[in-house]
Amino acid sequence: MNHEDSFAVTERNRLRRLHERGAYDRKTVFEILDAGIMCHVAYVLEGQPFCTPTIYWRQEDVLYWHGSSASRMLRHLKAGSPACLTVSHLDALVLARSGFNHSANYRSAMCFGTARLIEDEAEKAAALIAVVDRFYPDRAATLRPVSAQESKATTVIKMTIEDASAKIAGGNVEDEPEDYAHQVWAGIIPVRTVLEGEVPCPRLASEITRPATLDAYRDGRTLDDALAETHQRFKPEPA
């Protein structure tokens, strides 16, 4: 991977802690982003930070999410507002022989940029298709089309990633050399986020079966894997 494939390291994304597990390259950052559906976005309103969970997706260096239609935020986003979008996957609880070395295994990506409303109608229409098709391949065309009223009621926000960092903590316990002799159970308890098999809408006509385009979400699979696969299959129109 050449130099252009890494985000620049700046004062805001430079990792201060656990730097040996950090990365700035697009491949690592994107793999974490593309394995998720729910992120947390930090933004500031009159000095007050907000941390909002939301569905998001990525196209190249651009992140998209649905905004609250709350007017307090809209006003700020029209002019562009600094934001930080973070995606985290918890992989294991880590139980060490000292309190200090207890931790969690996780993968996280933190992305910085300026969040803006999508105001262009064609761009917004494309985003309202992408928010479905990115997760559920080829599904948007099978739905009842978006109405003008729905488009108006929906706020879509985009943020070009200006810089980003990834942190990955994995593996088993790492204790201090002198602590391994301490007589206490130590190890990791892995955590998996798995799909459980669908529950059809109770009002679904009995002849309608789940389409093969949703096979990525098969029972027992991890959500990460399903999302990574559907992201691979997602080919949006170039912006």
Added chain:
Amino acid sequence: MNHEDSFAVTERNRLRRLHERGAYDRKTVFEILDAGIMCHVAYVLEGQPFCTPTIYWRQEDVLYWHGSSASRMLRHLKAGSPACLTVSHLDALVLARSGFNHSANYRSAMCFGTARLIEDEAEKAAALIAVVDRFYPDRAATLRPVSAQESKATTVIKMTIEDASAKIAGGNVEDEPEDYAHQVWAGIIPVRTVLEGEVPCPRLASEITRPATLDAYRDGRTLDDALAETHQRFKPEPA
């Protein structure tokens, strides 16, 4: 539940969207908080928002987390810094008959307050025990004790919840009345975060077995349930 059991509704925690699923009572907010181990904290540094994933826990109205020892943040937290700590649990993907009604089922709690460093040594020592015992009942006393150097290298932050809100979205698809006849598969795909059975430290002596105090984390259980149970069992010294 009487009035004192709800957080005040203010400009910053008042829910603007999906208010029918919102709540401000401690019981609802705390149930969401106590079923989690990883939160996201938003804070602001020189106008730039940061969204940081971290392990957290709750004692009464106070949230605790480990801070980065990054000096840029320390300086601000000494004086107290406005923060927003959010915990979210994803429960299902929701596939509707229109793009507009696609969503996710989730439970989230958003808590506002002023984050501060714990500088009192006794309070910090108690927190370094709590961060272990809250998750792993009675474990701290079985570990190699915290060293002075480790305590110095660890930053613990606390934030009294000044106001908070919860949002819960559950159930199956809700489509527009006229859309139920539209011929497309609709339903939900539940997501569960489950424990997978431990992986002992490769250097663990063969005679050391996992203690019964960790039984909450049994194989196949959801992480939420394990964390809710261990929080119930957690009885910290009153601060």
